[in-house]
Structure formats: structure tokens, C-alpha cells
Amino acid sequence: MMPAASKPGPAGRMAVLRCNEALRLVGTVPLGRVAFTDRALPAIRPVNRLMDAGEIIVRTHGGSALLGRAPASEVVAYEADEIGPITRTSWSVVVTGTATRVADAGELARYQRPLVAWFDAAMGQVVRIQPEIVSGVRLTRVGRS
Numbered sequence: 001m002m003p004a005a006s007k008p009g010p011a012g013r014m015a016v017l018r019c020n021e022a023l024r025l026v027g028t029v030p031l032g033r034v035a036f037t038d039r040a041l042p043a044i045r046p047v048n049r050l051m052d053a054g055e056i057i058v059r060t061h062g063g064s065a066l067l068g069r070a071p072a073s074e075v076v077a078y079e080a081d082e083i084g085p086i087t088r089t090s091w092s093v094v095v096t097g098t099a100t101r102v103a104d105a106g107e108l109a110r111y112q113r114p115l116v117a118w119f120d121a122a123m124g125q126v127v128r129i130q131p132e133i134v135s136g137v138r139l140t141r142v143g144r145s
Contacts, residue, residue, distance in 0.1 A: 012089075013141075014139050016136070016137055017091070017135075017137060017138055022093040022134050022136035023054060023093075023095070023131070023134060025093055026056070027051045028082075029080050029081075030048055031049070031080070032046070032049055032079055032081075033047065033078070033079045034047050034058060034066060034077070034099075035076060035077040036066050036077075037074065039065075043065055045065075048115060049115070050111065050114055050115060056095060056097075057102070057111050057128055058115070059111065059125065059126050060125045060126075072100065072101075073100045075096065075098055075099075076096070076099040076129060078094070078095045078129055079092065079093065079094045079095075089139055089141055090138070091136060093136035094133075095133070095134050097129045097131045097132040098130050098132065099128065100130070101126070101127060101128075102127065102128050111126045112126060
């Protein structure tokens, strides 16, 4: 017997999202994934985030591989999504941009309060991702004919 999410059904439709709609959707989910380079290989980590003036802010621990070897900045991708395996509806957004450490003490304090660590570690590093390329798609279900 096939799982419910894999049963044949009506086809879906994919629509490309506009930049402002894609960023709005990113702001509706508390978690995403950040992709970066670690020792010349791709790495992906789940992160909680907040949005501030169109930028994505994440908090990491001091020994994090994200910006671990980069002197000032690195290009990363941030991905967020919402997937409905039963309804076969979903959206996915990828934001590619430059990640930099937040160094201003006032900004650090402001960002560290709402970005609560999920595990017991010193989460003293805050990273800002400035969106440069935003792409996203939405899958909607098409009714039976």
C-alpha cells in the first residue's frame, strides 16, 4: 500500500514567486536552513531566524562553521519552506546573499533576545544575510476536471 502522500491524484501547478512575496513567506516560518562552504565542501544547517528590514538574521555559536574561516563575509544561501505532503501544496524560497557578522553591541543585544538557542551552547555570534538573489516557487493543487 502506498503512503497517502504518494497516491496518484490531480496534478499540481507551479508558480514562480515574486521577490516581495518570497521574502514575505520567509517571514512566516520561524526556521530555515543556511547553506555555506565548510572546508571547501557544501554544508547545510537548520537555524532559527528573524527578519529585519529585509535582511535575514541568524544566531550561531562561536565555533560555528558558518563564517568560521571567512575573514569578513561569505556568500551563503538561506532556504525556507512549507510543505503539505497530504494536500500536495507547498512553497520554497531560496535567498542567496552575503553573510557578515554583526559587530555592533546594540544590534547584538537586540538580535540575541528574540533568537533563543535551541541547545545549550554559547550562542554569541549573530550573522546578517543581505539578500542579493531571491527565488521561490509555490505548488498549488489543481482540481479534478
